[in-house]
Amino acid sequence: MVQLSEHLEAWAGISAGRQAVAETVFALSRASAELAALIAQGPLAGELGRVVGASDDGDGQKALDVRANDLFLHHLRNAPVAAVASEEMPHAIPLHGAAPIAVAMDPLDGSNNIDIDGPLGTLFALLPSERHDDPALPFTAAGDRQLAAGCVLYGPHTVLMLTMGDGVQVFTLDPRTGDFHLTRAAVRVPEAKREYAINASNARHWPLPVRAFVEECLAGSDGPRGVDYNTRWLGCVAADAYRVLLRGGIYLYPGDARPGYGRGRLRLVYEANPIAFLMQQAGGTATDGFVPILGIAPHTLHQRVPLIFGSCDKVARVVALHLDGVPAAGQRPLFGARGLFRS
Missing domain, CATH: 3.30.540.10 (Fructose-1,6-Bisphosphatase, subunit A, domain 1)
Known part of the structure; x- marks a missing residue:
């Protein structure tokens, strides 16, 4: 060995x-x-x-x-x-x-x-x-x-x-x-896997695109995706990164409406960036919801950033919900949001 x-x-x-x-x-x-x-x-x-x-x-x-x-x-x-x-x-x-x-x-x-x-x-x-x-x-x-x-x-x-x-x-x-x-050797993030990781205790504070994505997963086989999902949250982003590398799926720590969490909790320079590089090199991807993590130039050493990473198909769906102009959480009822159940 x-x-x-x-x-x-x-x-x-x-x-x-x-x-x-x-x-x-x-x-x-x-x-x-x-x-x-x-x-x-x-x-x-x-x-x-x-x-x-x-x-x-x-x-x-x-x-x-x-x-x-x-x-x-x-x-x-x-x-x-x-x-x-x-x-x-x-x-x-x-x-x-x-x-x-x-x-x-x-x-x-x-x-x-x-x-x-x-x-x-x-x-x-x-x-x-x-x-x-x-x-x-x-x-x-x-x-x-x-x-x-x-x-x-x-x-x-x-x-x-x-x-x-x-x-x-x-x-x-x-x-x-x-x-x-x-x-x-040469680890690759699997596609089309049915796991997602997010701290659901903050659901009421999430931006609507994130809530929309999670609702799609929660709908399971009765929803637009037609399959049941498992949820995982390990309280350690390193552990979730390893799980995603081996089993695919998606991890989400978005910015939310809590005071001080508008730009998420994780740090760009020494948390989001290394994970994003690992994901990219393993065929996955990482974003803040709008742009790739690896393209963001930090303004401060301890700058926070929303972090969404994992299989390209899952991350692309979250980005699409953000870019489609889904409004901020609370502006209109969740199930009235445009694109909520589009597969």
């Missing part, structure tokens, strides 16, 4: 640019392996779910959020990385100013799952960096500038979903050695 280090070495060859990407990905994988071991200890490692600081989402920064961030920074200091941006830090920080790579990351996705032993994840994006005085500058690039992206899922086993612009490969962690091994 091919180890991640061997895969990276073969991919990099003698290209200096590729070698920098490979070294950075490997550093991230070592941090992920250490984090997986820490997560596996659960309460034996201390009160990992304890709130230790404030966060923009109101849930509070957890002890494991901080430890994960410190762990990744420790490993990235030994990689050719000019700057790092993290959900756990208010600003990007410089590491090695002349290095060619900038890393954007969410060190611990799904931290509300810590105390219930639910799925957790890490997301990261590698961007090109040029020598400059502003460490935040590389993170103003649109997602289509990514050199590589990855998503780690810490579940019953730990997997790394990775793209370096040549498809998506999945590596599984051997906890006995701390090494990742290639277990799925």
Whole structure:
């Protein structure tokens, strides 16, 4: 079975640019392996779910959020990385100013799952960096500038979903050695699958195009699609991304009418962008409802964005409902909306 280090070495060859990407990905994988071991200890490692600081989402920064961030920074200091941006830090920080790579990351996705032993994840994006005085500058690039992206899922086993612009490969962690091994090559998002993921508790706040799409799914075999759907919501976008990569379907976290959620909850630079790159490279797609995620240039480091990703056929339907001019939720009755039950 091919180890991640061997895969990276073969991919990099003698290209200096590729070698920098490979070294950075490997550093991230070592941090992920250490984090997986820490997560596996659960309460034996201390009160990992304890709130230790404030966060923009109101849930509070957890002890494991901080430890994960410190762990990744420790490993990235030994990689050719000019700057790092993290959900756990208010600003990007410089590491090695002349290095060619900038890393954007969410060190611990799904931290509300810590105390219930639910799925957790890490997301990261590698961007090109040029020598400059502003460490935040590389993170103003649109997602289509990514050199590589990855998503780690810490579940019953730990997997790394990775793209370096040549498809998506999945590596599984051997906890006995701390090494990742290639277990799925050239992953493709299946089409025509009957699963969708959305937090239904926010239904009354959704924009009408999203409500319309979900109503189509809920109608099942009695509706225009003529088939029954299953719904999934794991509370960890890394876990939902892995499910979509393997089983298809669609994930939706739209903007909604709640205060502060008009542009969704997920962050463009280090959550939506790496997932969108993974989806694109696996034959899927990602959008904010109107335009592709990878074409959006961020204005701020922690910019939020509505995120809808998955199989092209499902995502295209949601985009069509948005572009057809379906009005905002509450402007007219749901079942009176134009195009609601058009298949």
